[in-house]
Amino acid sequence: MAESGGRLRRLALGAPRQHLTLTGSAAGAVVLAVLVAGGFDPLEKPEADVAPLAVGEAADIGPFTVTVDRMRVVDELPGISEGDDDTRVLALVGTVTATGTTTQYGAMLSESVALDGVPGVPAEVLPGETTDPGEPVPAGDVYVMADGTRLDAVQPGLEYEVAFVWEQDARADVPSEARLVLIGRTLRQSSIDHSDEWLDPLPVVAGDIEVTEPSAEPTEPAEEDS
Amino acid sequence: MGGRRVARPPARRLNGLPRRAAFAVLLVAALATGRAVEGLMPVDDETVAPFERTGGIGDRVEARWGDVQVTSVAGSTRIEDPYGTVHVTGGVYVVVDWTYTAAGEPQVPAYVALRDTEGRVFRTSVERNPYSSGGAAQPGIPRRVAAAIEVPADAVAGARLVVTLETNPEDHRRDDIVVVDLGLTQDDADAWATSEEPVEVAEPADGPGAAS
Structure with missing residues (x-):
């Protein structure tokens, strides 16, 4: 009959078409499942408006309110940092409060205040990581002025007078001005575990601040009562 | 055919x-x-809330992973941590001594915080708010530990100590947390906010001397 052999041929012709249909159905099911599950969050990175830095005025950067008061070069900050012949310390003094109702840790605070374009201030680079040399450099550490101890947790409802510190290579010139960048964050639900977290770091405040040298202004000893 | x-x-x-x-x-x-x-x-809040095991000072509060007994509470504007460093706060340091006994297997109560009556949460850290669990404690052997946490003076009255295993609050879902009412009043807050006598924060220690 004309049909004999036709079955094999039909099978041979039908198989790839069947696979195609199957793949199509699977892809369609995956797309539908993703859409039903909420779809992909768009990878949007909105450009934040960068406000000019106002010395002495509080800036809300999300998890913290930061007030920048003064910046000075110190050969040593008693109880905090002893400079040597190779390095000097740039200290930004200001006040910090946590905006929320729970403890915020110091790592996020030091990452929130950065120096931009000051020669001789290298970013701390972890092994295996690289950083763009043009990127603003976050503070190395934050210290409480009252006792010279490291501020590793900011408790809600308390105001801290702090020093953000950077080490500068002593071979570089002492800057007369430094450009500060405050990095803001937004409280939103993490797409990974749906917990509320401060995410999306973006510059929100930037501007120049005068840097005073040690000879111009004597360093205050870190008195416990200060 | x-x-x-x-x-x-x-x-x-x-x-x-x-x-x-x-x-x-x-x-x-x-x-x-x-x-x-x-x-x-309503799966988000109520069904995943942790189980709060509550008590007061001196009570042995039992949880799935062990029990907690607060032995004393002190306060000041200054503390001396186990390394001899003095910390000064603009608020109040609340220093809680407590004993912890693991149940079943070695456990580390890594999450320690004070919760005030407004719901604010003040957690321990490493330097500024010293607390060390001393690592995993063997089951059945009481371990004395101390936690010092700085809080604003208005958070002292009615504050509760919260202790559990997981450091991430997200992981407290459906687990036991111990909540101890420290019995603090506004008088305690006022007295501690003016005290400049450093309170010593003890290192963790096992065995004799621990509350039975």
Whole structure:
């Protein structure tokens, strides 16, 4: 009959078409499942408006309110940092409060205040990581002025007078001005575990601040009562 | 005769494809229904809330992973941590001594915080708010530990100590947390906010001397 052999041929012709249909159905099911599950969050990175830095005025950067008061070069900050012949310390003094109702840790605070374009201030680079040399450099550490101890947790409802510190290579010139960048964050639900977290770091405040040298202004000893 | 084979009607194969498509549609519909039901149910807060095991000072508060007994509470504007460093706060340091006994297997109560009456949470850290668990404690052997936490003076009255294993609050879901009312009043807050006598924060220690 004309049909004999036709079955094999039909099978041979039908198989790839069947696979195609199957793949199509699977892809369609995956797309539908993703859409039903909420779809992909768009990878949007909105450009934040960068406000000019106002010395002495509080800036809300999300998890913290930061007030920048003064910046000075110190050969040593008693109880905090002893400079040597190779390095000097740039200290930004200001006040910090946590905006929320729970403890915020110091790592996020030091990452929130950065120096931009000051020669001789290298970013701390972890092994295996690289950083763009043009990127603003976050503070190395934050210290409480009252006792010279490291501020590793900011408790809600308390105001801290702090020093953000950077080490500068002593071979570089002492800057007369430094450009500060405050990095803001937004409280939103993490797409990974749906917990509320401060995410999306973006510059929100930037501007120049005068840097005073040690000879111009004597360093205050870190008195416990200060 | 009559055994002549007839080719399988193409309808069967054509039927197979819609069946697969129907299965895919059903699968997606099931997922959508599950998601809709999940959205309607109050799964977010109430059903995943941790189980609070409560008590007061001196009470042995039992949890799934062990028990906690607060032995004393002190306060000042200054503390001396186990390394001899003095910390000064603009608020009040609340220093809680407590004993912890693991149940079943070695455990580390890594999450220690004060919760005030407004719901604010003040957690321990490493330097500024010193607390060390001393590592995993063997089950049945009491370990004395101390936690010092700085809080604003208005958080002292009515503050509670919260202790549990997981450091991430997200992981407290459906687990036991110990909540101890420290019995603090506004008088305590006022006295501690003016005290400049450093309170010593003890290192963790096992064995004799621990509360029975």
